[in-house]
Every structure is written in C-alpha cells, then in structure tokens.
Amino acid sequence: MTPRRKRLAIVGAVLLSLAAATALVLNAFRSNLVFFFTPTQVATGEAPVQRPFRLGGLVRAGSVARDGVQVRFVVTDTQKEVTVAYTGSLPDLFKEGKGVVAQGSLGADGVFVAREVLAKHDENYMPPEAAEALKRAQGSPQAAPTLVEAKR
16 A cells, blocks of 8 residues: 555544544434423424423412322413423422423323423522513413513
C-alpha cells in the first residue's frame, strides 16, 4: 500500500468512527427527550402515542382517589381533562387545585400512566409552558372559571 492510500484509509476510518459516534449520541438524545403537553393537546391528539411525555396542568378539586399506594386524579387546563394513574407516594406539596407535572405515557384507554409526579414548589412558580397554556385556556370563551392564578 502506498503512503497516500494509507492516509486515505486512516482519514476514512476516522470519519466513519466520527459518524458512528454522532449517530449513537443523537439516538441516545432522541430516546431521552421528553416533551410537555397540556390536557387540551392530549385530547386533540398532539401528544405522542407509545412514547413518554410530560403532562401539566392543575389537579381538579375533588378528583384525587387513593387506594393504598395507587392514586388516580384528574389534570385540567380549564378546558380539557386527563385522568392520571400513579403508583407510589406523591410529593408533600401535591394538592387539589394546585399545579402538577406528571411524566409517563398515555395508555390505550386514554388514562395517563405516570412514572413520576412533580408538584409546584411555591405559590409563584409554574412551568412556563403550563402557565402559558392556562392563560390561553382562560382567554377562550368556553374556558371554565380559573382554579389558580398562573404566575411566571
């Protein structure tokens, strides 16, 4: 093999290795990427099927049902509602009428099966996406009365 062919082979091997490493990193990033959706977006079919995502909104008053460590509650954005099923202990700040973000996936029956539930940590914080969704929902003529004032 001539020195020129050796250099071309080395450059080709380096480029091939770089392309493989880039593909692996992008695949890992894509599989761990989790998007945020509101109950209205879930109801209109914008949320992914068979992939995890985050569902955010307010816990509807009177919707929390506990059976041991299994909990069912309804998340609303004042327009649409999604039932959430969760097994485990809920955060201390989890309350009816307060903001919540649940991570999981949508079941075939339309129930969101959560793997993790996060409650807002103080009176002034709500994820920007959830606050914006609540403002849009409250601005529409068919929106229900507000449950909580969303602040940034």
